[in-house]
Amino acid sequence: MTDTEYPELLAALDEFAEGLDPRERVTGLYGLIAPLLGLIEREDRELSDEPVMSNPEAVLGLRRAAAGEPVDADAIHEHLTTVGLAYSEDQDPDFHVISQTAYVAAAWLTLLAGRGLRSDGYLEDGEDLLPEFAPSTFTQIADLLAWTRSDQMYTIWEDAAEDPDLGDLPAATRELKAMYQELTT
Template sequence: MADTTYDELLGIIDEVAGRLAPGERLACLFGVMSPLLDRVEREDEELSDDPVLSTPDAVCELRRAAAGEPVDVDAVHEQLTEVGLCYSEDQDPERHLVSQSAYAAAAWLRLLAGRKLRTTAGLEGEDEDLVPPFAPSAFTRIVDLLAWTRSDQMYFHWEDAINCPEDCDLPAAIRELQAMHMEISCVSSQRYSCGSSSPAE
C-alpha cells in the first residue's frame, strides 16, 4: 500500500465502498468528512439578503440528516453551495478550505437525497460539478476532494500535483487517502465479521 499511487488508491477505495450497502456507504462518507464540518459551522457571515438558514444552522441540519432525521435538504443544500461559491472566490487559502468542505458536504447531501437539490442562485442554470469530476464514482469524487481538504490544501488534480510538487504536498494528500481507506475498510470488515457472506445489494 505504501507504493500505491493516488489514482490507484481511489480505485481501491471505490472497490471497498462498492461492497457496502448504500446506507453504509453514506455513513462512511459522512464519517470521513465529519471533521471538516466544524470549520464550516464556525462561519456565520451573511452571504445573501434573505437566507433561509444560517451556515451554522445548515451544518446542524446536515448532521441531523446524517442521523436519519427529517430535514429540509433543499434549504441545507442551498446554503452549503452558497458558502462554497462565495468562499471559493476569496484569495484567503483558509476560506478555500471552507469552500471545499462545504462543497463536499453539499455533494454528500445530493447522494443522500438521490435527486437534484435546490442550489444557490449563483449556480442556477449550470450543470456544475460541486466536486472534481476525475475519480471513478460519485463516492470517490467526494473522497478525492476530501483528501486535499483534510490535508489543509487547495485541491490539485493528482497528475498536476506530480508535475508541480512545489505548489502542493501530494504525499500528504495520499496519506489522507490511506487514512480514509482504512476507515472505510474497517466498516467493510465489520460487516463480514457479523456473518454476511456477500455484499448487500
C-alpha cells in the same frame, strides 16, 4: 511514494464502495466529513441580504440528516452551495478549505437524499460541486476530502505530481490512505 499511488487508492476506494449498501456508503462518508463541519459552523458571515439559514443551522441540519431525522435537504444544499461558492472566491487558502468542505457536505447530502437537490441556479451550466477526476461520486468526494483534510486547496493529483509547488501530493495521499483505512476497518 509513487505518483500512481493516489489513483490506485481512488480505484481501491471505488471498488470497496461498490460492495457496500448505499446507506453504508453514505454513513462511511459522513464519518470522514463530520470532523470538518466545524469549519463551516464557525464561519458565519452573511452571504446574502435575505439569508434563509445560518452556517450553524446548515451544519445542524446535516447532523440531523445523518442521524436519520427529517430535514429540508434542498434548503441545506442551497446554503452549502452558496457557502462553497462565496468562500471559493477568496484568495485565502483557509477559505478554500471551508469552500471545499461545504461542497463535500452538499454532495454528501445529495447522495443521502438519493436525488438531485436544488442549488437555485448558483452553478453555471456544466459546473459541478466536485472535481470529476475520480470514477464515482463516492470517490470524487474522497478525492476532494483528501486535499481538504490535509488543509490544501484542491489540486488534480497529476498536476501536483508534475509540479510539487501546486500542492502537497504526499500529504493528500496520506489523507486518502487514512480515509481508506477508516472506511475499510
